[in-house]
Amino acid sequence: MKVLVLLAVFSLAPGTLYFLYARNGGPASQKEMKFQKNMRYALMAGVDAVDLAPLTEFPWVKVCAFGSGLSRDEVMAVLGFDYQNFQELHWLHLADYWSLVFIDSEREASWGMARPVTPIRIPRKDLAELKLPDGAKGQCITRDGRIELTRRTVPVGESPVVVQLVDAKAD
Numbered sequence: 001m002k003v004l005v006l007l008a009v010f011s012l013a014p015g016t017l018y019f020l021y022a023r024n025g026g027p028a029s030q031k032e033m034k035f036q037k038n039m040r041y042a043l044m045a046g047v048d049a050v051d052l053a054p055l056t057e058f059p060w061v062k063v064c065a066f067g068s069g070l071s072r073d074e075v076m077a078v079l080g081f082d083y084q085n086f087q088e089l090h091w092l093h094l095a096d097y098w099s100l101v102f103i104d105s106e107r108e109a110s111w112g113m114a115r116p117v118t119p120i121r122i123p124r125k126d127l128a129e130l131k132l133p134d135g136a137k138g139q140c141i142t143r144d145g146r147i148e149l150t151r152r153t154v155p156v157g158e159s160p161v162v163v164q165l166v167d168a169k170a171d
Contacts, residue, residue: 031058032120035100039127043161049146052100058118060102063145065130065165066138067098078138079103081115089119097121098130128161141167 038055052063066078072086079101091097104116122128128149132139145167151160 031056031118035120036122036127039122043128043149043159047149049148049166051146053143056102056118058102059104059116060118061105061143062103062140063143063165064101064103064138064140065098065132065163066101067130067132068095069093070137074137078140080140083117085117091121096124098124122163125158128159128163131162131164139165141165142169144168 034057035055039050042050042055064078066075068091070078070092075086075089075092076082083101089099092099098121100120100122102118102120104118106113106115108114122130124130131150145165147163148166150162150164152162154160
């Protein structure tokens with residue numbers, strides 16, 4: 001009987017992993033949960049613009065935003081470099097999310113040069129919708145940029161906030 005129970009548990013593991021990664025975008029990181037909480041508070045403040053830098057506790061010099069359903073090549077074109085951990089963007093194919101990718105400057109690591117990257121998924125219904133420039137697959141801004149917020153009327157259960165990245169150079 002114990003063997004049957006163990007076999008049942010182990011047979012459920014692949015299905016559970018599939019559900020976690022393919023159906024709901026994988027588990028959230030601590031950085032992601034903290035950023036989403038901070039962003040939610042910033043969105044509730046009712047302001048028209050939010051600086052992203054105070055919402056993060058990790059270093060970064062540039063942030064890129066892109067929608068869902070992009071190919072690896074399209075994401076690399078937005079980022080401007082070959083992101084080696086692209087496969088960690090488990091939610092990229094899901095229409096329920098858009099992404100912010102925080103990029104720090106390249107630095108020396110024990111294995112050579114490394115560029116720290118922190119990807120954050122943003123749930124469209126819970127936090128905000130992303131507005132990109134016409135025809136763009138994504139957009140990047142520097143740390144001194146901001147996000148501008150517009151609000152719209154939507155059905156209950158959807159976020160009324162639309163986010164657009166604005167670089168400081170555009171001011």
